[in-house]
Amino acid sequence: MANIQKRPNGKWRARYRDPNGKEHSRHFDRKVDAQRWLDEVTASVLTGQYVDPKSAKRPFKEYAEQWRSSQPHRPSTARAVEQHLRCHAYPAWDGRTLGGIKPGDIQSWITGLTTTHGLAASTARTVFNTVNAVFTAAVRDRMISNNPCTGAKLPTVPRKRIVPLTVPQVRNLAGQIAPPYKGLVLLTAATGLRPGEVFGLQRRHLDLSQAALTVDQQVQQTKHGVFVGPPKTDRSYRVVPLPKMAADAMKAHLKVFPAPGPQDWLFTAPQGGAVAYNEFMKRVWRPACRKAGIPDGIGPHALRHHYASLLIKHGESVKTVSERLGHTNAAMTLNIYTHLWPDSEERTRAAIDKAYTDSPDDGNTPPPEET
CATH class of the missing domain: 1.10.150 (DNA polymerase; domain 1)
Known part of the structure; x- marks a missing residue:
């Protein structure tokens, strides 16, 4: 119900009831302004866009x-x-x-x-x-009618080209890191798992007979401690092929650091239990990088980039690389690694030249019309 009434002071009062039956009113100097406001409110109610003014x-x-x-x-x-x-x-x-x-x-x-x-x-x-x-x-929630963030201009993020670790660098790092984690370096370099996914590996995830590795959880660290949770996204659940290099590394690792039960961690913290990222970085990773001559600021994620670069170098498609890494989509993979794919300029030139070589002009092709 809505109406407009003229008040004794000459003002025009427009009133309406919202969908909850609550009455609202405003006063205007002109009737036409009161009607315009009432029409806007009525339209928002009918279209389901109504916002209670007090909510804002x-x-x-x-x-x-x-x-x-x-x-x-x-x-x-x-x-x-x-x-x-x-x-x-x-x-x-x-x-x-x-x-x-x-x-x-x-x-x-x-x-x-x-x-x-x-x-x-x-x-x-x-x-x-x-x-x-x-x-x-x-x-x-109909607290406000418009999002003030819409259309905001955000700062430009400088595009950084990833420079992957080389095979000699990875081998050197594996040789310098503390023995319980040599297998971790080689396994990560050969599968591209995220650090939390590697820390979350248990014996049940490693299938040496089928040369495969299953990812269905990760270990994360917060101010409240270390916990085990699901992978980063739904696409992060995956089975990754296990190269012979990684399989051999894990066989050697398990001989020295056995994990007999299916729930036993493949890699453990010094005091037992799952590896915590912060302590691993401080006590294991950074000292090993210094010994191996790897620049400061390079974290375990560099092994993931190394894996991606090898797949790209040996001709794997964007789709395959994206699936192996557990990316949300192929566009994300391209956004990160597009500069690593081989340049196609020569193939482009060759394709056009070949087409014109195979179909020589027989002299009957009419000249193009002038424009």
Whole structure:
């Protein structure tokens, strides 16, 4: 029900009831303005786009915390989201409401993440994605009508060309690392698993008779400890072919560091149990890299890049490389490794030259029309 009435003071009052039966009203100097407002509200109700004006007055932080607590995030993602909001969003919009944050505020905030707070462009984009997710949920919940993040210009991330480790470098690293982890280096280099996936390997995942390795879990480390969870994405569940080099390395590893039970870890921390990333980096990986002459800043993920580079070098398709790595799609694989695929310029020239060599001009081809 909606109506417009003229008040004793000459103002025009427009009233309507929302889908929950609650009455709302506004006063206007002109009847035409009251009617226009009422028409807009009525249309939003009929199309299911109605937003209670009072919803937009809810504090951003209050809504964001409710949103955060209801998300089915993995522990590592939940930790990152909490940090993004606590360190970068809440200080910027302390006391601000959902509806009070405008596109211009978002743009200034994004720019400030890099220029004022010194975040890398990639980190600023990740923080923005968290805030954008909050506002997207607020629109979906009919708290606000529009997402102020829409159309925001994000900082450009400089494209870094991956320079894979060479085979001699990997062999040298395997020779310098602590003995319990020599097999880890060779296995990772031969299968391209993510560090957490390697740490999550148990004896049941290794099938030496079929020369295959199954990935169905990973080990992650948070401030609350080390835990075992599912792989990064649905596409990360996979069976990876096990090259002879890796199979031989694992046979040698299991002779010295046996894992007799199906639930026993293939690689363990010094005190037992699953390997924790931070301690592994500090006590095992970095000292081994220094001995092997591998530059600082190179992490275990470099072995994954090494694996991808070998597949590409030996002619594997984008689809195959993507499947072996457990990427979400082939586009992601191309985005990371496109510069490693062989240049096709010569093949392009040869294809055209061959076509014209095989079909010589017989003199009857009419000249092109002038334009």
